[in-house]
Amino acid sequence: MTTSRIASATAPVDPAVMHALIAILLLIALPARGQEALSLAPGHTLRFHPAPSAEQPVSRDYTVSLAAGDWLAITAPAAQVNGAATEPAIEVTGPGGAAARDYGRVVLRAAAAGPYAISVRDFHALSLSRYPAGHPVVDPGLAAADVRVEGRALGATVAVASEPMDPRHEDVPPPSGWPARLAVRVGDGFTIHLYRRDALRRMELWPADPVPVVAALLRGTAPIEARTDLPLFPAGNFSVAFAAQAERRRGPCMDWLRYLARHTQEDAWPFRGLAYVALGLSRDGRFFATASGETAPTPAKGEPAEEREGRNADYEAALRARIATDPAALEPRLSALDAVLESLVIPCVAR
Structure with a gap:
């Protein structure tokens, strides 16, 4: 019985199984379909206008990679939705499923390194700022x-x-x-x-x-x-x-x-x-x-x-x-x- 267990544990892995596992890992690491990967360096701000005007809002999904301890600030001005000025819904989901959501702006600190999924609904302009731990904007310098x-x-x-x-x-x-x-x-x-x-x-x-x-x-x-x-x-x-x-x-x-x-x-x-x-x-x-x-x-x-x-x-x-x-x-x-x-x-x- 013991010999049988050892033989089973040391048997070579089927190449087809190995290729399947690698493919799954690559899929996990890639952004989901429809998500645009954004490049945002520490201490920088990214601004863009996906829609031509506030009267023609769009909905988009993005990902951004953060280091543990980074702060991420996302803001979006109000858009015209059904004739009313409405702050866009913003939701951020990080590794392990940790989420933050609000209207018009979200500020969060990354608990873990990895990709963070960002979903923004009915918006025309977006601003994202990334601040590493200790940056003057996120650290008052006094306790x-x-x-x-x-x-x-x-x-x-x-x-x-x-x-x-x-x-x-x-x-x-x-x-x-x-x-x-x-x-x-x-x-x-x-x-x-x-x-x-x-x-x-x-x-x-x-x-x-x-x-x-x-x-x-x-x-x-x-x-x-x-x-x-x-x-x-x-x-x-x-x-x-x-x-x-x-x-x-x-x-x-x-x-x-x-x-x-x-x-x-x-x-x-x-x-x-x-x-x-x-x-x-x-x-x-x-x-x-x-x-x-x-x-x-x-x-x-x-x-x-x-x-x-x-x-x-x-x-x-x-x-x-x-x-x-x-x-x-x-x-x-x-x-x-x-x-x-x-x-x-x-x-x-x-x-």
């Missing part, structure tokens, strides 16, 4: 444990978390959207975001890049005028209608441009709230930061109790003067907001 900030001035607790990249579709390079960033939240009303400076050069949020403007203002020594054209970040679809208390503030590792703002959509007075806005640069030039909070003017004698439509230049001038001279003009106080900003500590290298 939560690297950051310290003090929230006692606002009586708030601090939470620090890493936020992944968040792309949006643009047909003009570089890729657009949020790169990975670190979010520092002090209670519910104060947030600091930290970005790697080199990520902003590779993935624009909103043009134009605010860093050169902020750097120039921080290098100056003259008082900063509270202008309404001070940089916003991100700019979004609004502008500043009122600004006050523009100052340079200095922390242990970062220099800040800080001011108070009110946006153009909010044309009513007396103001019920103001935005606390700050933009910062680390002294070693590696990190850019944004800070935003909320405060409100305390009621002043003679002001109407109800909001009135429009702008009032006399009220705005009086409010600027009151904020500059009265520590109790705002609640939370400006000093408390500044204390949080100036307490931020990150690893930094002196120039």
Whole structure:
């Protein structure tokens, strides 16, 4: 019995069987019928328009090869489907059947190396970006444990978390959207975001890049005028209608441009709230930061109790003067907001 088993195990393999096995393995390695294999190198973006217009969407299947740990970002703008603007359905299936699906965009990290099947339905344009582990767009360069900030001035607790990249579709390079960033939240009303400076050069949020403007203002020594054209970040679809208390503030590792703002959509007075806005640069030039909070003017004698439509230049001038001279003009106080900003500590290298 034992001799029979050994003989069976060492018998030569039938050549026909071997050829069949090889053919099966080759078929498994090849893209499925109808799938177009895309060449996408690490750190690169591929854009193409398979359909002539948004009104003539198509459906296509692709494959792309990824290394373990790679990030893949896929975005597609809305197409016209049955007369309505509709974000295309995107589905990605990787080795072992792991899948990610969404409408308009998908971001995933490859758990294993191999081919990833991409199915896009009813679209006219597509953008794919591949980022290897450690790339500035997917790695904020800081861990939560690297950051310290003090929230006692606002009586708030601090939470620090890493936020992944968040792309949006643009047909003009570089890729657009949020790169990975670190979010520092002090209670519910104060947030600091930290970005790697080199990520902003590779993935624009909103043009134009605010860093050169902020750097120039921080290098100056003259008082900063509270202008309404001070940089916003991100700019979004609004502008500043009122600004006050523009100052340079200095922390242990970062220099800040800080001011108070009110946006153009909010044309009513007396103001019920103001935005606390700050933009910062680390002294070693590696990190850019944004800070935003909320405060409100305390009621002043003679002001109407109800909001009135429009702008009032006399009220705005009086409010600027009151904020500059009265520590109790705002609640939370400006000093408390500044204390949080100036307490931020990150690893930094002196120039």
